[in-house]
Amino acid sequence: MKRTKVIDILKSTAFGSEVTVMGWVRTKRDSKTIAFIAVNDGSVIHNIQAVVDVANFDTELLKSISTGACVSITGTLVQSQGKGQSSEIQAKKIEVFGTADDTFPLQKKGHTLEFLREIAHLRPRTNTFGAVLRVRHHLAYGIHKFFNDKGFFYLNSPIITSSDAEGAGEMFRVTTLDMDKLPRKDGKLNFEEDFFGKETNLTVSGQLEGEAAATGIGQIYTFGPTFRAENSNTPRHLAEFWMIEPEAAFNDINDNMDLAEEMLKYLVKYALDNCADDLTFLNNMYDKDLLNRLNTVVHSTFKRITYTEGVDILEKSGHKFEFPVKWGIDLQREHESFLVEHFKTPVIVTGYPKEIKAFYMKQNEDGKTVRAMDVLFPYVGEIIGGSQREENYDKLKARILEMGIDEKTLWWYLELRKFGTCPHAGFGLGLERLVLFITGMTNVRDVIPFPRTPKNAEF
RNA sequence: UCCUCAAUAGCUCAGUUGGUUAGAGCACCUGACUGUUAAUCAGGGGGUCGUAGGUUCAAGUCCUACUUGAGGAGCCA
Numbered sequence: 001m002k003r004t005k006v007i008d009i010l011k012s013t014a015f016g017s018e019v020t021v022m023g024w025v026r027t028k029r030d031s032k033t034i035a036f037i038a039v040n041d042g043s044v045i046h047n048i049q050a051v052v053d054v055a056n057f058d059t060e061l062l063k064s065i066s067t068g069a070c071v072s073i074t075g076t077l078v079q080s081q082g083k084g085q086s087s088e089i090q091a092k093k094i095e096v097f098g099t100a101d102d103t104f105p106l107q108k109k110g111h112t113l114e115f116l117r118e119i120a121h122l123r124p125r126t127n128t129f130g131a132v133l134r135v136r137h138h139l140a141y142g143i144h145k146f147f148n149d150k151g152f153f154y155l156n157s158p159i160i161t162s163s164d165a166e167g168a169g170e171m172f173r174v175t176t177l178d179m180d181k182l183p184r185k186d187g188k189l190n191f192e193e194d195f196f197g198k199e200t201n202l203t204v205s206g207q208l209e210g211e212a213a214a215t216g217i218g219q220i221y222t223f224g225p226t227f228r229a230e231n232s233n234t235p236r237h238l239a240e241f242w243m244i245e246p247e248a249a250f251n252d253i254n255d256n257m258d259l260a261e262e263m264l265k266y267l268v269k270y271a272l273d274n275c276a277d278d279l280t281f282l283n284n285m286y287d288k289d290l291l292n293r294l295n296t297v298v299h300s301t302f303k304r305i306t307y308t309e310g311v312d313i314l315e316k317s318g319h320k321f322e323f324p325v326k327w328g329i330d331l332q333r334e335h336e337s338f339l340v341e342h343f344k345t346p347v348i349v350t351g352y353p354k355e356i357k358a359f360y361m362k363q364n365e366d367g368k369t370v371r372a373m374d375v376l377f378p379y380v381g382e383i384i385g386g387s388q389r390e391e392n393y394d395k396l397k398a399r400i401l402e403m404g405i406d407e408k409t410l411w412w413y414l415e416l417r418k419f420g421t422c423p424h425a426g427f428g429l430g431l432e433r434l435v436l437f438i439t440g441m442t443n444v445r446d447v448i449p450f451p452r453t454p455k456n457a458e459f
Numbered sequence: 460u461c462c463u464c465a466a467u468a469g470c471u472c473a474g475u476u477g478g479u480u481a482g483a484g485c486a487c488c489u490g491a492c493u494g495u496u497a498a499u500c501a502g503g504g505g506g507u508c509g510u511a512g513g514u515u516c517a518a519g520u521c522c523u524a525c526u527u528g529a530g531g532a533g534c535c536a
Contacts, residue, residue, distance in 0.1 A: 029495045036495050051494075067486085082494050102487045107470060108497045109485050114528065115470070170534090205536095230534055231460055243536060322532085333532075385536060430536030443529090444536095455527080 001074055007044035010087065012077060019089060020074040021048055022097075024125055027108050028065055030054070035062060037091075039073065042130050045277050049088040050075060057094060067108060068100030068125070113446050120450050120459045128285065131278035132447055135271055136435050140223075142270035143244055143431075146263055147221045152246060155213045155220040157206030162198050163409055170229040171201035172239075202227035206245050207426060208360075208413050211389060214247035214424055215416050221246040223431075231454050235443040236381065238432060240452035247426030253362070253371040253388040256425035257348050260375055260384050261302045263429070264346070269298045271438045279439075287440035293378070294438065296345075303343040306351040307331075307369065310339055317342070330356045336376045347376045359399045360413075361387040362423075373427065380437045386427020393417035 001020040004012075009019055023041030030036070033054050038047040050073045054062065065071060075091040082088075105119055106126060116123045123129040144154065160174050176195040177183065183190040191199045206222035213220045226243040246259065271279065272294055283290040305313070314325040314335055323332045331339075331349070339347050352372040354363060361370035375384035390396040396417055400407050407414065435447040445451035450459040 027495095027497070029498050031492050031495075031498090033493050034495080036498085038496080049496080054493095080494090082496075084496050103469070104486095105469060107486045109470075110497085111470065117528090226536075228535075232534060233460090233529095234532085234534090235530080237535070241536065245536095380536095382536065428536055433536060 003072070005043040006039070006041045006046065006048045009048050009077065009089075010044065010046055012087070015077055015079055015087070017077055018074065018092075019077050020072060021050070021089060022072045023048075023070070025065055025067055025069045025071060025100075027067055030062070037065060037071070037073070039071065040125075040127075040130070042124065045127055045131055045134075045281050049080070049085055050091045050094075051088055052091045052094070057091075061094060061096065064096055064099045065094070066100055066102075066104075068104035068106060070097040070100075071095065072097060113441075113443065117445055117451070124449070127281060129446075131275075131281050132435070132439050132441060133449065134278050135275045135282075135439050136431075136447060138274045139267055139271060139431070139435060139438065142267050142274070143221075143223060143263075145270075146266050147246065150219070152219040152221045152248070153213075153217055155206070155210060155222050157203065157209040157213075157222045157224065157245075159203050159225065160196075160200050161203045161209075162196065162200050163208060170231075171204055172227050172229045174200045174202060204228055205243070205428065207247065207428065210245050210247040210426060211424065212412070212416055214249050214426070215420070215422060218250075219246070219248045233454060235445070236433060236436075238444055238448060238451055238453060241444070241448070242431035244429040244431060245426060247424060249422050249424045251388070251425040252423055253350060253373060253425060256386055256388060256427060257302075257304060257350070257373055260348070260373070260386065260427055260429075261346075264302075264375070264383070264434075265298050265300075267434065268294050268438060272298070282440050290440035293440075300345045302346045302348050302375070304348045304350065305339075307349055307353065308351060310335075310349050313342060314338060328353050328355070331374075333381060336374075336381055340376050340378050346378070349374050349376065354399075357387070359403050359405060360389050360396065362390045362425075363395055363399070371425075375427075377433075377437055379442075380433045383433045383437065384427050384429050386425065388423065388425040391417055391421045391423050393421065 003022045004019045006021060006023060009021060021039055021041065023039040026038040026040050026047050028035060028037045035052040035054055037050040037052060039050060040047045052062065072095040073089060073091050074093040075089040077087060078090050080086055080088045106122055116126065124133060177193065183193040203226060205226065206224065210220055210222050222245045224242065225240055227240055229239060230237065248255065248259065251259070279291060308327065310331065311325055311327050317338065319338060321334055323334065325335060350371065350373045351364065351369045353368060354370045357370050357372045361372050363370055371388040373386050374382050377383040390399065393414065397407065397414060400410060432444040432447050436444055439447060441447050445453060
């Protein structure tokens, strides 16, 4: 008999009809004549309860069904005689696909998230990770839907790049050279003998290629894996994470802010609308203020301030910061948190000093600041970083030279300004930080299936 | 990379000023129970105290190094 997913069984009112559920046993409670098996198949956070008349089944078969076992149960869908659920399955036939012996590490009681990270291959069988993974899926889908509906095209930017001038972080090298016999030329590694004939790395950003596409087909977004070889050990950093980078021709910094704010609100609302059960579970188990916080963001207006205004607020706050505030310094995490707390809403900061931002950002008329923007969120901090791009060839080239970047590797990026240049802007959204905010989890390692962090690539 | 903290049963933890045979709850096994809800009740098995050194008559406990993990900082999404 064809299986019915738990999500559909729970919605069904076809009492008396026969259904087959396949899934993993969460708990079994038994007495002399009756047993109850709670089965979860991941389609929804809730379990379906199968009621077993012990007399009708082989004792050994029932004994082999323990927490973690995978079973197929066929029976009659009935209204529950007990409290706690409205419907259940009166079992007629039980097949055990796979038992789980006493070494199965997931028990019915709670586990710490740290322990579950060590058994990432089994995490999806828990309520928490089922919820997080489903929310993550819906958000990914919502992102595609949002941009598609706005006329943005999904761009597959390359994962292997030779660009090393983006300044976005340390990179992972990609090579097919024999590590035991590295070719040398004039004392240096000879990358001419490498697969691509030059030094290549995993991408730290698809932005530059995104700009190339946007200055041809107008509006694009990338959505793919991104790699940073930074030795970052924080709850907000991963060596491999997923980034969404929209880029739009003819957008200025204000359009860019509008897009970011609209997108974030859309996605939070999308999650609330499509992941109600999972978010309710997370709200109850981890953070009683989660749903309230999400609703607040949907109905908020993000506070937009300039870097200069931000520094002013921090200086006048009278608050003692570990890192003293002065115009010109980069905002520290304590400063960002203060601003978010100060306005009690997401904050967008623009107009940073050019010295602390990337070479490609559009320079303002004051000669001191650039049209950068950081979107700061409660709990997760910087969730988006972006800017209007410098579209003036001479200014961009001057900035590249000023910062000591090798312009040769950026020849094609400069040509975007040489031929039919146009104003444009974009930003990068860290998917894990968004999922973090929306699920109420507190560590990005718990919102990606198999986290990659320094000293950890087990699975 | 820097700072702080931690590591004891499968899991979560307790273990006093260093002192006999290292404990509990859950999980697991056995038994009881006719509708349970992280079922309940009774009994049972289960440990190289992260690793390597050191101090001491004696180390889970003190010291050193290392490993791993967590939090904070930096870097950033």
